[in-house]
Amino acid sequence: MADVLTSATAAKTETALQGPQGPKPHKTFSRRNIMLYGTLIVVAVYYAIPLWIMVMTSLKGMPEIRLGNIFAPPVEITFEPWVKAWSEACTGLNCNGLSGYFWNSVQITVPSVIISIVIASVNGYALANWKFKGADVFFTILIFGAFIPYQVMLYPIVIMLREIGLYGDLGGLVIVHSIFGMPILTLLFRNYFTSLPQELFKAARVDGAGFWGIYFRVMLPMSIPIFTVAVILQVTGIWNDFLFGVVYTGPEAYPMTVALNNIVNTTQGVKEYNVNMAATILTALVPLFIYFVSGRLFVRGIAAGAVKG
Amino acid sequence: MTVTENKEKSVEVKNLDLHFGAVKVLQNLDLDIYEGEFLVLLGSSGCGKSTLLNCIAGLLEITGGQIFIEGRNVTWAEPSERGIGMVFQSYALYPQMTVEKNLSFSLKNKRMSKAEIEERVARAAGILQIEPLLHRKPAALSGGQRQRVAIGRALVRDADVFLFDEPLSNLDAKLRADLRVEIKKLHERLGNTMIYVTHDQIEAMTLADRIAIMKGGRIMQLASPHEIYNRPRNLYVADFIGSPSMNFLSGELDGSDFVTNGLRVPMGAYDFEEGSRRQGKAIIGLRPEHISTGDALASAAVTTRVKVDLVEPMGSDTLIYTALAGETVHVRMDGQAIVGPGDEVEIGFQPDRASLFDPDSEMRL
Numbered sequence: 154m155a156d157v158l159t160s161a162t163a164a165k166t167e168t169a170l171q172g173p174q175g176p177k178p179h180k181t182f183s184r185r186n187i188m189l190y191g192t193l194i195v196v197a198v199y200y201a202i203p204l205w206i207m208v209m210t211s212l213k214g215m216p217e218i219r220l221g222n223i224f225a226p227p228v229e230i231t232f233e234p235w236v237k238a239w240s241e242a243c244t245g246l247n248c249n250g251l252s253g254y255f256w257n258s259v260q261i262t263v264p265s266v267i268i269s270i271v272i273a274s275v276n277g278y279a280l281a282n283w284k285f286k287g288a289d290v291f292f293t294i295l296i297f298g299a300f301i302p303y304q305v306m307l308y309p310i311v312i313m314l315r316e317i318g319l320y321g322d323l324g325g326l327v328i329v330h331s332i333f334g335m336p337i338l339t340l341l342f343r344n345y346f347t348s349l350p351q352e353l354f355k356a357a358r359v360d361g362a363g364f365w366g367i368y369f370r371v372m373l374p375m376s377i378p379i380f381t382v383a384v385i386l387q388v389t390g391i392w393n394d395f396l397f398g399v400v401y402t403g404p405e406a407y408p409m410t411v412a413l414n415n416i417v418n419t420t421q422g423v424k425e426y427n428v429n430m431a432a433t434i435l436t437a438l439v440p441l442f443i444y445f446v447s448g449r450l451f452v453r454g455i456a457a458g459a460v461k462g
Numbered sequence: 463m464t465v466t467e468n469k470e471k472s473v474e475v476k477n478l479d480l481h482f483g484a485v486k487v488l489q490n491l492d493l494d495i496y497e498g499e500f501l502v503l504l505g506s507s508g509c510g511k512s513t514l515l516n517c518i519a520g521l522l523e524i525t526g527g528q529i530f531i532e533g534r535n536v537t538w539a540e541p542s543e544r545g546i547g548m549v550f551q552s553y554a555l556y557p558q559m560t561v562e563k564n565l566s567f568s569l570k571n572k573r574m575s576k577a578e579i580e581e582r583v584a585r586a587a588g589i590l591q592i593e594p595l596l597h598r599k600p601a602a603l604s605g606g607q608r609q610r611v612a613i614g615r616a617l618v619r620d621a622d623v624f625l626f627d628e629p630l631s632n633l634d635a636k637l638r639a640d641l642r643v644e645i646k647k648l649h650e651r652l653g654n655t656m657i658y659v660t661h662d663q664i665e666a667m668t669l670a671d672r673i674a675i676m677k678g679g680r681i682m683q684l685a686s687p688h689e690i691y692n693r694p695r696n697l698y699v700a701d702f703i704g705s706p707s708m709n710f711l712s713g714e715l716d717g718s719d720f721v722t723n724g725l726r727v728p729m730g731a732y733d734f735e736e737g738s739r740r741q742g743k744a745i746i747g748l749r750p751e752h753i754s755t756g757d758a759l760a761s762a763a764v765t766t767r768v769k770v771d772l773v774e775p776m777g778s779d780t781l782i783y784t785a786l787a788g789e790t791v792h793v794r795m796d797g798q799a800i801v802g803p804g805d806e807v808e809i810g811f812q813p814d815r816a817s818l819f820d821p822d823s824e825m826r827l
Contacts, residue, residue: 350552350554352550352551352552352554352627353554353556355516355519355521355541355548355550355554356548356550356554356555356556356615357556357567358520358521358540358541358542359519359521359541359542359546359547359548359568360542360567360568360571360615360619361540361541361542361568361571361572362542362567362571366571370556370567371556374556374557374558375557375558
C-alpha cells in the first residue's frame with residue numbers, strides 16, 4: 154500500500170501536467186450570464202420607470218406636462234410644485250400643503266415604533282427564555298391575532314377608543330399601531346432570541362443576573378440586527394398606513410398618507426400632476442430613506458433571525 | 463486519591479425525579495458527592511447526565527426530590543445562590559464583553575466593591591494564565607483560550623462546587639488532551655468539589671476520583687475508575703468502558719470451570735461477588751489487553767491457537783480480530799508484533815482478570 158502511494162507521487166512530479174489544470178475558465182457571454190443579467194436589468198428598469206416619471210413630472214411646469222412626453226426630462230426645471238405640495242396644496246378645505254401632516258405622521262410613527270418594539274422585544278425574550286406557565290397558550294393566541302382580518306376589528310376599536318376618550322386623537326392611533334404590530338414583532342423577537350445559544354442564558358443565570366439584567370446586559374447587545382429589522386418594518390408599515398389613519402383620526406390629526414390622498418383627489422380646477430407627483434415623493438421619502446440607509450442591515454438581520462445568531 | 467466515606471458530603475442528591483411531560487428523564491436518583499471530590503458523570507447521549515447537572519445547577523426545575531449543597535437545602539434556590547460555578551460546552555462567553563467584563567459580570571451582579579472585583583479577576587487570570595487576554599473580546603480568542611476564560615468565570619465566584627458540562631467536546635484532540643491535564647492540575651490546586659459531565663471515557667478515566675456511569679436516567683455504577691474498569695458491576699458498564707470494548711463469550715459454569723464451545727477455563731482464582739457463586743449459564747468478559755500473546759503466555763492459565771482475521775495497527779499496540787468459540791474477539795498485541803490476516807497466533811488468558819455475568823440479570827457474578 155505504502156509503495157503504491159510513493160511511486161504514484163513520484164510519477165506525478167516527473168511528467169509535465171497535461172489536460173485541464175488550474176482554475177476553470179469562465180466565458181463572459183455565456184447563456185447563463187445573458188439570462189441572469191438580462192432578467193435583472195429588465196426587472197430593475199421595470200421598477201425604476203415609475204420613479205423616473207414621477208421625478209421628471211414633478212420638476213416640470215404644467216404647460217410642459219400638457220405636451221404629453223412623460224418620459225422626457227424637463228426642458229425648464231422648476232421646484233415650484235415641490236414648494237406647493239409642501240406648503241400650499243389644498244387638502245379639502247384648508248390649503249397648507251403637506252407640512253402639517255408630515256409632523257402628524259412623525260408624531261404617530263415615532264412613539265408607535267418605540268412602544269411596539271420595546272414591548273414586543275420583552276415579550277419575545279420572555280417567551281423564548283423564561284418558560285412561564287401558559288407561555289405556549291399565550292404565544293398561540295398572539296400569533297392567531299396576526300391572522301384576524303383588520304376589517305373585523307375596525308369598528309370594535311372605534312367603540313373602545315371612544316369609550317376611553319381617545320377617538321380622533323393621535324394618541325389613539327399610536328395605541329392601535331402598537332397593538333397591531335405586536336403579533337408579528339413578538340414572533341420576530343421570539344424566534345431571534347430562541348436562535349441565540351441557550352447556554353448564554355444559563356451562564357447569565359448562574360452569574361446571578363435576573364430577568365432585566367439578562368435582557369439589558371446579555372441579550373440586547375447581541376440583538377442589534379433584529380432591532381434594525383423591527384425598526385424598518387414598523388417605520389415603513391406605520392408611515393405607509395392609510396386605513397387606520399383615516400378611520401381613527403380626525404381631519405386635524407390625519408397622517409401624511411391620508412393628506413396625500415386628499416390632495417390628489419381634490420377635484421376642483423385643473424389636475425396638477427406635477428404637484429401630485431411631488432407630494433407623493435415627499436410622502437414616500439421617509440421609507441425610501443430608511444431602505445437606503447439600512448437595506449444592508451435589514452438583509453443581515455433577516456438572515457440572522459432565520460438561521461441562527 | 464480515593465475518597466473515603468468519612469469525608470464531609472459536598473453535594474447530595476436525594477430521590478431526584480425529573481419529568482418532561484410524560485417522559486421520565488431522571489427517576490428516584492440518589493447521589494452523594496464528597497468534599498473535594500472529582501466526580502464524572504459518564505454516559506452516551508440521552509442518558510440524563512447533562513440533565514442531572516442542570517438540576518444540580520438549578521437551571522431545570524425538578525419534579526421531585528431534594529438537592530443539598532454544602533449541607534444547605536438548595537432545592538428551591540436560584541442558580542446564583544447555590545455556590546456553584548458552571549462551565550459550558552459552547553463556552554457561553556458574553557460576546558460583546560471583554561474577557562475582563564466576562565469575568566467580573568457575576569461579581570457586579572453581587573454588587574461587590576470595585577477593588578475586590580479587580581483583585582478576584584486578577585487572581586483568576588493569574589491562575590489560568592490569561593492576563594494578556596483580559597482586554598480582548600471572545601471572538602478574538604482561540605477555542606482553548608475561550609474555555610480557559612469560561613473556567614475563570616467559575617473561578618472568580620469562589621464557588622464551592624464546579625460544574626462542567628462537556629467542557630472539552632468542542633476542542634480538537636490535541637488541545638483536549640492539554641486542557642484535560644490543566645483541569646486535573648486545577649482540581650489538585652484548588653481542591654474544590656467538581657462534577658464533570660462527559661461522554662468521553664478517556665476524560666472520565668483520567669480525571670475522575672469516582673465515575674458515575676448513567677443509562678436511561680439511572681446510575682449503573684458509581685465507583686473509582688479502577689474498579690469500574692476492572693470490576694464492572696453489570697454488562698452495560700463492562701461494554702461501555704474500554705476501547706475496544708470487552709469481549710463477551712457465552713457459556714456455562716461447570717464446577718469450578720467455565721466452559722464455552724469446547725474451551726474449558728478454570729475459574730478457581732476468580733473473585734465472585736458475595737453469594738453469587740453458582741452453576742449454569744454465564745457470560746465471560748475478557749478485555750482485549752487481558753488476552754496475552756507472545757512472552758506473556760507463560761503466565762496464562764489457558765492457551766489456545768486462533769487464526770487472525772483482521773489487523774489494526776495503532777502504533778503503540780496492534781489490535782487483531784479473531785474468532786474464538788464462535789464469537790469475534792479483539793486481542794491487543796504489542797505494537798512491534800508483525801502479524802497479518804490468516805496468520806495463526808497463540809493466545810491465553812488469566813481467569814482472575816476476567817469478569818463473569820449472569821445472562822438474565824446482566825449483573826456481575
